[in-house]
C-alpha cells in the first residue's frame with residue numbers, strides 16, 4: 001500500500017464527507033428549530049441532482065462548447081439545483097409540517113416519512129424511473145497531478161465549494177439578523193414570538209437554506225459520479241442524518257465534523273488494508289482508555305457533594321472506572337450503593353465494553369492484516385462507527401445544541 | 407384621550423377553568439399600573455392574552471384605540487407591546503448583547519442578501535443597533551459592562567438575568583412595557599434597585615403594566631393598583647385603597663383571617 005494510494009483515498013473520503021455535510025446541515029438546522037427529523041430531506045437532495053442534470057442535458061452541454069458558454073450552462077444548472085429544492089423544501093414545510101406543529105412528536109415524524117415516500121414517487125413521475133446521466137464532459141474526468149499523485153478536479157471543486165458554503169452559513173447564523181432570529185427561535189419559540197420574531201417565516205427560511213445546501217450537494221454528486229438514481233436520496237439522507245447525530249444533532253459545526261468522520265471512515269474502511277486501519281482503531285482505543293481512566297473519573301469527582309468528599313469515597317469512584325470489570329460489576333450487583341456510584345458503575349461498564357470492542361477489533365484487524373473490506377459493507381462500517389462513538393459520547397462528538405437550562 | 411391599553415370584558419378559559427373572567431381595565435399614557443393577587447388568580451394569563459399567546463374567548467384588547475386581540479404574538483409586539491416573563495425566558499445560549507439585539511428584531515429590517523453582502527446600509531444599521539443596545543444596558547450601571555456583554559446569558563446571576571429581560575423588552579421602544587414579577591426571587595437590596603429603575607423608566611415616559619407580589623415595590627411605584635382573584639378584578643384604585651379593601655385582604659388571607667382582622 002503506497003503513500004499515493006493513501007492520499008488518493010483521503011481526498012476521496014474528504015469529498016464524500018463534504019457531500020454528507022452539505023446534506024447533514026439541513027437535518028441539523030431543522031432539528032435545531034423544530035426538534036424533529038425531516039426525513040424528506042434526502043429527496044430534496046435528489047431533486048437538486050436531477051434538476052441539475054436535466055438542465056445540463058436540456059442545454060446540450062458538450063465539450064465542443066467554449067469554456068465561457070459551458071461555465072454559463074453550469075451556472076444555470078446550479079441555479080436550477082438551488083431553486084427547485086428550495087421551492088420543494090418550502091412547500092413541504094408549509095403543507096406537511098406546519099399544520100401539524102405543536103402535536104405530539106410522533107405525528108410530524110410520520111408525516112415526514114410519508115412525504116419522503118411521496119417525493120420518491122413524484123421524482124419517478126416527473127423524471128422517469130431510469131437513473132439520470134450527466135452529459136459526458138472532459139471536466140467530469142479531468143484531473144491534475146500533485147507530486148505525482150493524480151487528483152480529480154471535481155474532488156477539489158467539491159471540497160472548496162462546500163467549505164465556502166459552510167463558512168457562509170456560519171456567518172449567516174452567527175452574525176446576521178435572520179441568523180439571530182433562527183437561534184432565538186430554536187431556543188424558545190414562544191419567547192421569540194413575543195419578542196417580535198415571525199417564527200413561521202424563520203422556520204420557512206431554515207427549510208429554504210437547508211434545501212438549497214442539499215440541492216447543491218445533489219448537483220455536485222451528479223457531476224462527480226455522472227449519474228443519480230431516483231432513490232439515491234434515501235442512502236445519502238441516511239448517511240447525512242447519521243453524520244448529524246454523530247456530530248451532535250442540532251449542532252451546526254457538529255454536522256460538518258460528523259460528516260467528515262463518517263466520510264473518512266467509510267472510505268478508508270473499504271479502500272485500505274485492515275492491517276493499516278488497525279492503527280487507527282488502536283489510536284481510538286488509546287483515546288477510549290484515556291476517557292475511561294482519566295477524563296470521566298476526573299469529572300465525576302467534581303460532582304461529589306462537599307460534605308461527602310472523603311479520600312476513600314473518591315478512591316472508590318475512581319476504582320469503578322479504572323478497575324471496571326471488578327469494581328463496577330461488584331457495585332452493580334451490590335444490594336445497596338449510593339446513586340453516584342451506581343451511575344458511575346453503569347457508565348464504566350459501557351465505556352469498558354466500548355474499549356473491549358475496540359481492542360478486539362484492532363487485534364482481529366492485525367491478524368487479517370492484508371484483507372480489504374468489500375465495498376458493500378460501507379453502510380455497516382458507518383453504523384459501527386456511529387455505535388462506538390455514541391457509546392463514548394452519547395450526545396455526539398461536539399454535543400447536542402441543547403439550551404443550557406438554568 | 408384614548409388609553410394606552412384598554413381591556414374590555416376579556417375572558418379566557420382553559421378547559422373548564424376560567425383563568426380570566428370578564429376583565430376590564432385601562433392603562434393611561436406614562437402611568438404605572440400594578441396587578442396584584444394570589445397565585446393562580448390569572449395575572450400571568452392576562453399578560454399572555456394581551457401578548458397574543460392566547461386568543462381571548464371574548465372581549466376586546468385595544469392598544470391606543472386599535473384592537474390587538476387575535477393577532478399573533480410577533481404582530482402584537484410590532485404594535486408596541488413588549489414584556490418580561492415570570493419564569494425567565496432569556497435566549498440563554500446567546501450573549502447578553504445578542505439578547506438585546508433580538509429584542510430589536512422588529513424595529514430593524516436588514517434583509518438576508520444585504521446582510522450576507524454586508525452592504526453599507528446593513529453596517530450602519532448594525533452600528534446603530536449596537537449603540538442603542540449599549541445605551542439600554544447602560545441603564546443598569548455596572549451590571550453589563552465590557553466583557554460581560556459577550557458572555558452567554560446563562561452565565562449571569564439570577565438578578566442580572568431578570569435585569570437583562572427588562573433590557574431586552576426595552577430594546578424595541580415599546581408603547582407599553584409589561585413586567586411579570588420583575589423582582590421575584592431578589593433580595594431586598596436588589597428589589598429596591600429595580601424599583602428605582604422602574605421609576606427612571608416612568609420619568610423617561612414609559613407606560614408600564616406590572617405584576618408584582620412585593621408590596622413595597624407595588625407601593626413604591628404604582629399610580630394605580632388592580633387586584634385579581636380567581637380571574638376576576640376585585641378591586642382597583644390607589645395602593646392604600648386596594649391594600650385595605652376587605653375583599654383583597656380576604657383573597658390573600660382567607661375569609662376567617664379577614665374577619666378576625668376586621
Ligand SMILES: Nc1ncnc2c1ncn2[C@@H]1O[C@H](COP(=O)(O)OP(=O)(O)O)[C@@H](O)[C@H]1O
Pocket residue numbers: 420423425443444445446447448449450451452
Ligand atoms: N396554558 C395553560 N393551560 C391550562 N391552565 C393554565 C394555563 N396557564 C394558566 N393556567 C391556569 O390558569 C390559572 C391562572 O394562572 P396564572 O395566570 O399563571 O396565575 P398567576 O400569574 O396569577 O399566578 C391557574 O389555575 C393556572 O393553572
Ligand SMILES: [Mg+2]
Pocket residue numbers: 449450451492
Ligand atoms: Mg404569574
